Amino acid sequence: MTSADDAIKGEDWYGRELDRVEYTGVVFDDVDMTELQSSGATFTECVFRRVRFNVSEHTESAFVNCRFETCNFFDATFRRCKLTGSTFHGCEFALLKVEGGNWSFTGFGRAELRGARFEGVRFREADLSGARCQEARFEGCDLSAATLTAADFSAASIVGSDLTGVDPTEVVLRGTVIDERQAVVLAEALGMVVVPTP
Numbered sequence: 001m002t003s004a005d006d007a008i009k010g011e012d013w014y015g016r017e018l019d020r021v022e023y024t025g026v027v028f029d030d031v032d033m034t035e036l037q038s039s040g041a042t043f044t045e046c047v048f049r050r051v052r053f054n055v056s057e058h059t060e061s062a063f064v065n066c067r068f069e070t071c072n073f074f075d076a077t078f079r080r081c082k083l084t085g086s087t088f089h090g091c092e093f094a095l096l097k098v099e100g101g102n103w104s105f106t107g108f109g110r111a112e113l114r115g116a117r118f119e120g121v122r123f124r125e126a127d128l129s130g131a132r133c134q135e136a137r138f139e140g141c142d143l144s145a146a147t148l149t150a151a152d153f154s155a156a157s158i159v160g161s162d163l164t165g166v167d168p169t170e171v172v173l174r175g176t177v178i179d180e181r182q183a184v185v186l187a188e189a190l191g192m193v194v195v196p197t198p
Helices: 180-189
Strands: 007-009 017-019 023-026 027-029 038-039 043-044 045-049 057-059 062-064 067-069 077-082 087-089 097-102 117-119 136-141
Touching: 023 180
Parallel strands: 007 027, 017 038, 023 043, 027 045, 038 057, 043 062, 045 067, 057 077, 067 087, 077 097, 097 117, 117 136
Antiparallel strands: none
16 A cells, blocks of 8 residues: 555556555656556545556556546546546547446546547536537446536437436537437427327
């Protein structure tokens, strides 16, 4: 375990395996975590600044109340991870893949998420305001009570996601793929009355 107030700067962690390690209050600055693999690791209130997570894989790890600044997540994979309360600023997410896990209360304001893939992820009360999510996949996710003001989901797929509380007038949904149940939710959110087909 690494305690608070520690800093790790300019280190090469390429391909490292982190199994059930714990870091609290640590600043990771300009660390290369390319192809790193974490399993059951816990990072609490840590800061990741200019960290390269390219092609890294994280399974059942936790990044709680962390701050990510200008990090690169190219082709990174997160499986059943917990990122509650974490924020992302100026990060790159090309080919990011997220499978399951709890990403509630995360901050993705104005993030570039084009083409990223989220499946079965909990985004409850997350901030996706102004996020650019064109051609991304948010399938089977919990987006209830998430802030989506000015988010752009053009040509994205949000099939199976919970859209409770989403205001379709505040989100760009041009060419967005949805299912029948979601169509009813969005129509009712627009004030329409949906009747069953006779």
